[in-house]
Amino acid sequence: MEIKDNELLRHFEVTTDEGLLTIEYSLQERKIFLTKLCAGNCEDEVIQQEFIKNVLDLVSERNLRVVPTHSKIVSFFRKNRKYQEMLPPGIKI
Secondary structure, rough: OEEEOOOOEEEEEEEOOOEEEEEEEEOOOOOEEEEEOOOOOOOOOHHHHHHHHHHHHOOOOOEEEEEEEEEEHHHHHHOOHHHHHHHOOOOOO
């Protein structure tokens, strides 16, 4: 899965057979706020979960803390406890 960081539009994007998937973000200091997941026509949960996982791996390489604000991304953090360490201090999900 080839993820592109579109800094001009401030979103991560990937093109699949079912369409374009994007996660919009906002950078503030050493934190990245994941504000919106746009799935378009892609209803496949497995592809969406894989996309979120790859985006979080990319963010982890940049040593940023993650503040999820979209409900699907928050539920991903609840299901995958190993990503809890990426949350800033004081935020519990």
